[in-house]
Amino acid sequence: MKKNAPKTRSITVSDVARAANVSKATAARVLGGYGVVSDMIRADVMAAAKALDYRPNELARSMTTGRSGIIGVVVGDIENPFFSLAVRGISDAARAAGFNVILANSGERIEVEKAAVRLLIGKRVDGLIVTPSESRDISHLRDIHRSGRPLALLDRALPDLDVDTVTVDDRGIAMRATRILADAGHRNIAYVTAVDAEGHEYRDLGQIYTSSVRERIDGFLTVCRDAGIDRPEKYVRLGATSPAETRRVADKLLSGPDRPTAILASDSVIALEIFRVIRQRGLRIPEDISLITFHDADWTSVTTPPITVIDQPVYALGKSVAELLIRRLKGDPRPAERLILPTSIVERGSVGPPSNREL
Amino acid sequence: MKKNAPKTRSITVSDVARAANVSKATAARVLGGYGVVSDMIRADVMAAAKALDYRPNELARSMTTGRSGIIGVVVGDIENPFFSLAVRGISDAARAAGFNVILANSGERIEVEKAAVRLLIGKRVDGLIVTPSESRDISHLRDIHRSGRPLALLDRALPDLDVDTVTVDDRGIAMRATRILADAGHRNIAYVTAVDAEGHEYRDLGQIYTSSVRERIDGFLTVCRDAGIDRPEKYVRLGATSPAETRRVADKLLSGPDRPTAILASDSVIALEIFRVIRQRGLRIPEDISLITFHDADWTSVTTPPITVIDQPVYALGKSVAELLIRRLKGDPRPAERLILPTSIVERGSVGPPSNREL
DNA sequence: TTGTTGTGTGAGACCGGTCTCTTTGATAAT
DNA sequence: ATTATCAAAGAGACCGGTCTCACACAACAA
Numbered sequence: 001m002k003k004n005a006p007k008t009r010s011i012t013v014s015d016v017a018r019a020a021n022v023s024k025a026t027a028a029r030v031l032g033g034y035g036v037v038s039d040m041i042r043a044d045v046m047a048a049a050k051a052l053d054y055r056p057n058e059l060a061r062s063m064t065t066g067r068s069g070i071i072g073v074v075v076g077d078i079e080n081p082f083f084s085l086a087v088r089g090i091s092d093a094a095r096a097a098g099f100n101v102i103l104a105n106s107g108e109r110i111e112v113e114k115a116a117v118r119l120l121i122g123k124r125v126d127g128l129i130v131t132p133s134e135s136r137d138i139s140h141l142r143d144i145h146r147s148g149r150p151l152a153l154l155d156r157a158l159p160d161l162d163v164d165t166v167t168v169d170d171r172g173i174a175m176r177a178t179r180i181l182a183d184a185g186h187r188n189i190a191y192v193t194a195v196d197a198e199g200h201e202y203r204d205l206g207q208i209y210t211s212s213v214r215e216r217i218d219g220f221l222t223v224c225r226d227a228g229i230d231r232p233e234k235y236v237r238l239g240a241t242s243p244a245e246t247r248r249v250a251d252k253l254l255s256g257p258d259r260p261t262a263i264l265a266s267d268s269v270i271a272l273e274i275f276r277v278i279r280q281r282g283l284r285i286p287e288d289i290s291l292i293t294f295h296d297a298d299w300t301s302v303t304t305p306p307i308t309v310i311d312q313p314v315y316a317l318g319k320s321v322a323e324l325l326i327r328r329l330k331g332d333p334r335p336a337e338r339l340i341l342p343t344s345i346v347e348r349g350s351v352g353p354p355s356n357r358e359l
Numbered sequence: 360m361k362k363n364a365p366k367t368r369s370i371t372v373s374d375v376a377r378a379a380n381v382s383k384a385t386a387a388r389v390l391g392g393y394g395v396v397s398d399m400i401r402a403d404v405m406a407a408a409k410a411l412d413y414r415p416n417e418l419a420r421s422m423t424t425g426r427s428g429i430i431g432v433v434v435g436d437i438e439n440p441f442f443s444l445a446v447r448g449i450s451d452a453a454r455a456a457g458f459n460v461i462l463a464n465s466g467e468r469i470e471v472e473k474a475a476v477r478l479l480i481g482k483r484v485d486g487l488i489v490t491p492s493e494s495r496d497i498s499h500l501r502d503i504h505r506s507g508r509p510l511a512l513l514d515r516a517l518p519d520l521d522v523d524t525v526t527v528d529d530r531g532i533a534m535r536a537t538r539i540l541a542d543a544g545h546r547n548i549a550y551v552t553a554v555d556a557e558g559h560e561y562r563d564l565g566q567i568y569t570s571s572v573r574e575r576i577d578g579f580l581t582v583c584r585d586a587g588i589d590r591p592e593k594y595v596r597l598g599a600t601s602p603a604e605t606r607r608v609a610d611k612l613l614s615g616p617d618r619p620t621a622i623l624a625s626d627s628v629i630a631l632e633i634f635r636v637i638r639q640r641g642l643r644i645p646e647d648i649s650l651i652t653f654h655d656a657d658w659t660s661v662t663t664p665p666i667t668v669i670d671q672p673v674y675a676l677g678k679s680v681a682e683l684l685i686r687r688l689k690g691d692p693r694p695a696e697r698l699i700l701p702t703s704i705v706e707r708g709s710v711g712p713p714s715n716r717e718l
Numbered sequence: 719t720t721g722t723t724g725t726g727t728g729a730g731a732c733c734g735g736t737c738t739c740t741t742t743g744a745t746a747a748t
Numbered sequence: 749a750t751t752a753t754c755a756a757a758g759a760g761a762c763c764g765g766t767c768t769c770a771c772a773c774a775a776c777a778a
């Protein structure tokens with residue numbers, strides 16, 4: 001265990017081969033676990049490797065085999081519990097299959113997402129899992145496909161891209177949630193999302209390039225209209241991109257005389273901030289305002305009252321998409337699959353009849 | 360844009376060189392951005408590269424340079440908001456400096472941690488950031504050091520290992536928190552941690568091999584003893600390793616006749632579960648039981664009452680440790696630094712005087 | 719004995735970059 | 749005119765593995 005090597009040049013197959021008095025090829029066979037070698041020689045090589053504390057250089061290995069054993073993952077923001085849980089699902093599935101995960105944040109910005117994808121391809125990841133932040137510009141995703149690497153989509157589908165995709169039925173579940181609100185008697189229901197658009201004002205679905213959110217808004221508006229609500233789109237609010245922005249949006253929404261009596265929040269980070277603003281303004285849930293949010297985050301069950309949520313199977317979402325990708329990595333030729341995971345609503349205490357302020 | 364290449368062999372420097380009518384070396388100089396090349400030739404090569412849609416193979420590049428541009432990170436559990444926020448800090452700092460992050464979960468299990476470290480070294484990461492799950496067996500960390508790669512420690516210090524380390528003053532802050540409880544009049548204070556030990560029962564500090572937790576328990580016991588509390592260690596509870604286990608521990612703790620009047624939780628995941636159990640048992644906070652937790656997680660500010668927390672600068676913890684590591688990667692020769700970030704307590708509404716049950 | 723088959727080993731090309739060393743030709747100095 | 753100097757380009761080794769191919773030798777069948 002003496003450390004007389006000043007330059008830490010690492011031990012290579014050749015070094016081991018020399019020590020074991022065999023050719024480089026033979027040592028490589030033993031160390032790499034391929035080809036045929038006699039038991040005697042195998043033992044010799046193993047002994048030499050152990051004595052020298054040989055560690056294979058995965059980089060070199062990847063270069064010749066073309067396989068890196070790494071799955072690249074590009075998500076919007078790991079800090080968002082939705083993504084961190086999904087990533088957990090991905091990692092678990094990956095590790096179980098002997099793969100590693102390299103993670104990149106896009107911050108939901110398309111240029112960052114593109115750069116991340118380019119970088120991961122450069123690193124020769126075996127496959128990629130992406131939550132595409134936009135459906136408009138997907139050239140980089142096409143590139144992945146073209147480079148021969150499998151791609152799988154998480155949480156957001158892209159109609160034009162025929163690849164393995166795992167999502168939930170966003171439209172359907174948004175409809176169910178909205179119906180709960182409408183059935184409770186609400187006529188002024190707001191939908192708040194982080195997605196932004198030009199002008200920051202909602203005009204129509206064509207502005208929304210994040211598939212999951214478009215589906216949700218579509219479902220939301222459909223049910224509102226079915227319930228005879230006039231111009232429900234006036235309560236759709238975009239651009240809750242950060243806690244500060246969310247607070248601004250929520251403040252504006254709740255300050256006017258025609259404030260909504262119910263809010264549907266597009267994710268738990270937004271809902272948390274809305275909850276705070278509601279509290280801060282002295283409003284009560286559900287007496288003054290009802291609230292439903294996507295994602296059954298930790299905090300939603302411990303507030304008073306606890307929040308009614310759309311319980312997306314987030315961990316399973318990540319796990320499934322990773323499994324689909326890995327199946328493809330192993331050469332499965334089946335056509336691309338579009339998995340839609342079942343989602344439920346956990347009714348807790350944040351929905352009530354609308355306040356009779358206007359009566 | 361035609362796709363007449365059936366076998367997707369990627370474009371290499373040689374291909375570009377051939378197309379631009381220059382030598383491989385010259386093309387490499389342009390593409391790799393090193394050495395000197397005349398402007399004319401540079402333009403030719405760039406044009407050829409663009410025409411062929413050349414993408415450098417980072418793997419090959421890493422192999423010759425010995426640098427991969429990747430920082431390996433091994434944390435206990437990304438799903439824990441503490442770690443996901445810290446990882447966010449690390450990623451941000453890494454990206455700002457042009458590095459990427461490859462993430463591994465240890466699940467706080469030493470064998471998994473070792474495997475992860477071995478794997479990351481094999482992948483030739485430039486440096487590693489680890490939250491060591493144990494202080495007993497750190498041979499794998501010594502190996503990193505010996506392999507010439509810098510190592511930095513996050514959240515947990517290792518006295519025997521002289522490397523860059525970023526922590527908080529766990530002992531001091533635990534003392535402050537405990538004092539708040541003691542000053543409020545509590546004599547039966549419990550400390551609940553995820554760390555487990557042989558026998559699952561706390562006996563003495565020597566059992567605890569996670570430095571941060573040992574420090575905290577030490578601080579906790581010191582203040583208890585100073586306050587004249589008899590055998591405070593009888594309320595130290597180990598092994599809250601999962602929500603289910605935490606619930607078991609909390610249930611047992613709160614069911615006996617000598618249940619504590621205050622609880623100090625070692626992390627927010629544990630605290631959340633304890634909070635639920637308290638609620639479920641019909642106990643009130645802070646009337647029946649006071650609660651303080653480490654980590655200012657989302658949910659702690661929106662409960663009723665909101666929870667008093669130890670606000671660790673988690674994002675900064677991650678950011679700092681990454682910056683320290685990157686400084687080292689860039690060849691800074693300064694001796695290893697041990698950074699201790701300031702921590703504060705956010706007093707909210709979960710601490711009150713003890714219930715007078717026993718009077 | 720000769721031919722066939724098969725097993726274990728060695729030699730060396732190869733992956734796609736980087737980098738050192740050499741060569742070339744133009745310009746400056748003598 | 750001759751030589752020194754230098755910028756720009758080319759040739760080829762190298763990183764540390766994998767993998768193809770050739771070959772030696774043993775066992776077996778004819």
